[in-house]
Amino acid sequence: MDLNIDAWLNLALRWAHVITGIAWIGSSFYFNWLDSRLKPPSTPRQGIEGELWMVHSGGFYRVEKIDVAPETIPKELHWFKWEAGFTGITGLLLLGLIYYHGAALFLIDPGVADLSPLAAILIGLAVIAVGWFIYDGLWQSSIGKDSPGLALGICLVLLVLLSAGLPQIFSGRGAFMHVGAALGTIMVLNVWVRIIPAQTQLVAARRGGTSPDPVLATAAKQRSIHNNYMTLPVVFIMLSGHYPFVFGHSWNWAILLALFAAGAAIRHFFNLRNKGRNNYWLVPAAVVLVLFVMVAVAPRAGRDGQGEVNFAEVEAIIAQRCSTCHATNPTDENFTEPPGQVVFDTPELIRRNAQRINAQSVLTQAMPLGNMTEMTEEERDLVGQWVRAGAPIN
């Protein structure tokens, strides 16, 4: 009996990661929105900063925001930290399962850098850990405290360096995921190391009748704004594994940064709108940016294939470069069944999959996975010619 533990573990972790991620992002969007819509009570009440009425699922709700902190802290106080915590834990486990356990498949591309799995994994973990220490150290330092503009500039430069540097070490997909993991880790630790402790201290100060340290509160607010802007870009990275035309492109890092900018711009639009300022230009600007990327990454018309393409040659290429995995009985030791149920056992199956073959191994280099079977540029060109000639098999 083959229980297929890897695949089930993958499913369970991904499911949990998406659910906890929705809970985290959902509550954070909700509180952002709440903060922006609260109005001072029509007849001022002692200690109430703002209030708001809502109707949802057939019930009416009134929320009040207390000025700084209540005189006495209620016995039962709800915190929001497990959403972030579990998103982080499931995310790291998923990273370990897919990109570290399967390092040879998803993390390493020998055409980029011929790393051993151990070296690749250590680099990956170091990027995530060092990313946090640099980020946190910077914002805790006098630069972060006194010149936030400069600190932000440094962070953006580091983000560009990271995005441009990782595709020189990892497969496109592995590089993207490590940018996401580094930012995601920063977001989770912002909650756990900076935001929650500031709140704990606020509660303790109120209970002990002392005044809380405003520096902690300011840092917490700053980190929560950072998290807010990172949300949409990080969600894009979570989804990016589905899109080889993005991560498999030779300008993948530039595309990543452009889509990042678009995501942050949309977030900025909503942040301003929540404050009652409508900067509508941000939305078309983000759309234009995405359209520009779409045109820029569109594959150039393929090198013109003159003459007949001999299907026997294509068949031989597929057999050598793809069928180690994509066969009813794969010979690649990593697979007991054809990945994605994609099989190229017969000419007819190859013909039927021509467009997918084109998408994965000609227009992008997403396949062969990690170029494990060392497909050459000439072979990709030849397969492309065959597809453009209408994929004839005789």
Ligand code: HEC
């Ligand atoms: C080392 C194993 C391996 C080799 C070699 C390989 N693939 Fe794949 N292929 C995979 C895996 C794993 C997946 C599933 C990818 C995923 O989970 O994202 C896949 C998925 C695919 C898909 C489905 C993608 C989709 O989302 O629709 C196509 C098409 C494909 N491969 C084509 C090819 C072609 C063409 C070649 C040869 C040029 C090739 N593969 C070589 C492992 C391999």
